[in-house]
Amino acid sequence: xxxxxxxxxxxxxxxxxxxxxxxxxxxxxxxxxxxxxxxxxxxxxxxxxxxxxxxxxxxxxxxxxxxxxxxxxxxxxxxxxxxxxxxxxxxxxxxxxxxxxxxx
Numbered sequence: 001x002x003x004x005x006x007x008x009x010x011x012x013x014x015x016x017x018x019x020x021x022x023x024x025x026x027x028x029x030x031x032x033x034x035x036x037x038x039x040x041x042x043x044x045x046x047x048x049x050x051x052x053x054x055x056x057x058x059x060x061x062x063x064x065x066x067x068x069x070x071x072x073x074x075x076x077x078x079x080x081x082x083x084x085x086x087x088x089x090x091x092x093x094x095x096x097x098x099x100x101x102x103x104x
Contacts, residue, residue, distance in 0.1 A: 030079050037072040041091055044068040048097070066100035069093055073101065 044065040051058045069091075073084050081087075088098065098104075 034072075034075050034079055037068070037075040038091075040068040041065070041072045041093075045091060045093065045097070048094070062096055062100060065093075065097045069097055070101045 044061070044067075048058070048061040048065045051061055072087065076084065076087060084103070087093075088103070
């Protein structure tokens with residue numbers, strides 16, 4: 001007895017269409033994840049900028065921003081963006097946050 005896949009699975013055009021649909025869904029998820037991570041960076045940096053340098057809450061705000069930036073950089077790399085300089089410039093990420101992330 002031999003096994004024959006259903007015609008719909010064997011049809012190369014259908015397979016390409018299904019693959020294209022899956023790839024589009026993956027790209028959409030990547031874009032959404034990158035957007036969410038970027039929004040977290042914006043919010044954490046805004047909270048940090050509201051604090052005076054002498055504020056006792058500032059060290060925790062710096063760490064919160066550093067965690068958000070680190071997660072954003074990872075998400076960017078997963079999306080294929082290897083150079084973080086544009087993101088650093090666009091978000092105006094302060095040096096005190098970059099040091100915590102490990103960027104020099």
